[in-house]
């Protein structure tokens with residue numbers, strides 16, 4: 505071990521994503537093979553026992569990089585000293601619940617968590633919101649953490665990004681490792697827009713290699729955007745290991761950098777780039793270096809893309825209005 509342990513707070517630790525995520529963090533896949541980690545797990549009181557069970561299993565993994573595990577049912581304690589916060593726990597939509605009910609229920613979770621991050625997280629805190637509706641939950645948490653730089657609050661569209669890379673590779677009969685510069689724009693919802701116009705396959709433009717706008721509009725985009733529902737239908741439960749994998753990728757790249765000549769997709773507070781209203785937490789193409797991300801600038805957006813980006817961004821703006829009305833931001 506070459507450095508002091510990094511405190512990683514994970515909420516919803518006893519859930520299905522948590523179960524897949526914690527072992528990957530403990531094994532060093534989040535922050536690299538030289539960085540020890542201390543896990544700080546947050547759960548609701550009824551699920552603390554299950555989190556304790558997972559902690560026993562983590563102990564049984566004898567992970568050399570795992571420097572400690574603490575379990576909390578209090579957000580202030582869980583986020584104290586956190587360097588990385590993975591906000592996975594959220595209130596799922598249940599029968600008869602309207603979207604506003606869902607936003608309100610999640611406001612009850614992400615408002616106090618934002619306040620707790622503001623009160624006690626480390627100066628270098630980086631936050632990834634996974635729990636749905638992820639972009640707007642991130643906005644709620646961010647708005648209750650005025651002392652934390654706004655850009656430290658991000659939401660996960662990396663699963664969508666990875667899904668799109670895999671579908672494109674399949675279509676082109678190419679290894680996934682040859683697909684670069686793909687972008688997810690907008691909201692982590694069915695309105696998201698996976699954009700292949702700047703993507704490359706082995707250095708060649710991917711849209712030209714596909715050369716099939718019907719496939720793009722009628723198969724690729726809906727398949728990626730509705731993949732979450734496809735998994736639920738097949739598995740009887742929502743994506744868990746793939747979501748955990750994407751959370752690992754998101755933080756790994758943010759801290760350690762995106763590969764040279766490539767970029768990734770992250771939902772980050774808009775600075776107005778590409779006409780996305782400032783402050784909305786929207787997915788963009790981003791490059792990461794030296795622990796910071798920046799939105800890739802200067803991409804030409806064609807008509808096909810513009811309409812779809814605008815539609816997803818409009819949905820984000822509506823969600824922001826809805827949580828404003830509910831007094832959550």
Ligand SMILES: NC(=O)C1=CN([C@@H]2O[C@H](COP(=O)(O)OP(=O)(O)OC[C@H]3O[C@@H](n4cnc5c(N)ncnc54)[C@H](O)[C@@H]3O)[C@@H](O)[C@H]2O)C=CC1
Pocket residue numbers: 515516517518519520521522546547548551592593594595596613633634635636637638660661662663664692742743744747
């Ligand atoms: N952004 C993305 O790409 C994806 C997001 N998701 C979302 O991730 C979330 C978690 O998914 P799963 O792990 O499958 O759900 P799950 O229901 O298995 O686990 C959620 C856990 O969160 C806990 N929890 C609830 N309120 C909490 C609070 N206030 N503080 C701490 N913990 C709390 C619950 O006790 C439960 O253990 C869901 O909202 C899901 O929709 C899932 C897949 C992909």
Ligand SMILES: O=C([O-])CC(=O)C(=O)O
Pocket residue numbers: 636663731732733735742743
């Ligand atoms: O669709 C869901 O409920 C879970 C999710 O966010 C995804 O798999 O992308």
